[in-house]
Amino acid sequence: MPSLTELGDGVYAWIQPGGGSGVSNAGVVVDGDGLTVIDTLMVRSQWEPFAAAVAELELPVKRVLLTHAHIDHVGGTQAFRNAMVLGSPATSELLDQPMPVDGYKTFFAAFADEFDDLAEIGTRPVSHIVDDAAQLTARIELLPASGHTAGDVMALVADCDVLFAGDLCFFGVTPLAFQGDPKTWADVLEVVADLADVIVPGHGPVGTADDVRDLQAYLRHCVEGSIPPGPWDAWTERAERDPINIEKAAMLRAGDDGMPPSMLKAIGLLPSD
Numbered sequence: 001m002p003s004l005t006e007l008g009d010g011v012y013a014w015i016q017p018g019g020g021s022g023v024s025n026a027g028v029v030v031d032g033d034g035l036t037v038i039d040t041l042m043v044r045s046q047w048e049p050f051a052a053a054v055a056e057l058e059l060p061v062k063r064v065l066l067t068h069a070h071i072d073h074v075g076g077t078q079a080f081r082n083a084m085v086l087g088s089p090a091t092s093e094l095l096d097q098p099m100p101v102d103g104y105k106t107f108f109a110a111f112a113d114e115f116d117d118l119a120e121i122g123t124r125p126v127s128h129i130v131d132d133a134a135q136l137t138a139r140i141e142l143l144p145a146s147g148h149t150a151g152d153v154m155a156l157v158a159d160c161d162v163l164f165a166g167d168l169c170f171f172g173v174t175p176l177a178f179q180g181d182p183k184t185w186a187d188v189l190e191v192v193a194d195l196a197d198v199i200v201p202g203h204g205p206v207g208t209a210d211d212v213r214d215l216q217a218y219l220r221h222c223v224e225g226s227i228p229p230g231p232w233d234a235w236t237e238r239a240e241r242d243p244i245n246i247e248k249a250a251m252l253r254a255g256d257d258g259m260p261p262s263m264l265k266a267i268g269l270l271p272s273d
């Protein structure tokens, strides 16, 4: 069972071990007026214990920041009913759509039996759009970007040198760019590597600039179309995700911003080979 790990004064990470498909991280930052929760995990078995640990801090949850529009980060918004919900335009759009329950059950097969419950609970809409860099609180700076999706948002807590990178960072786990742009993503990581000493990724353990550089190099190889041996050989989910990332980069190079067929197969919308 994960627990809140204090990375700096009043700055916590909730790291779900493994970091694979549907197994993401979250965070909490204490400000003078209460808490900001960063991402909300996916299904009830994940966000109930997280919300219980947040409640033990005995401070009001004022804000929920959603780093991007993927269900493994936005599924638990109902656990924080009184907070404002901040997200990019793309995240707002996702949360205004009906939940694609069948696709989620196929893609996140290990959690398939929890999605009917999640569909019933529903998610909260974004109440405050983030489309520009902004000082959210005295401690938290919001940094919009793109690369993993069209609307990624990072949260920087400069006073203790911690960056919550969302899925712009995967450490020890192969990244997934089915809705992203591997080239843009690698370019953004040039900036990310210099933002903070301590980086909380969307998936995998807390890391540093070295982990960001490895991820950047992997994404550049995806753009080149083949991946040589490297530190990524120790990452999980290579077999599933390499083809999707390489295919997506090639499609974008050809001017096609669609969903890679390899990803459509993974979510059951095309028959698998």
Ligand SMILES: [Zn+2]
Pocket: 068, 070, 148, 167, 202
């Ligand atoms: Zn994601």
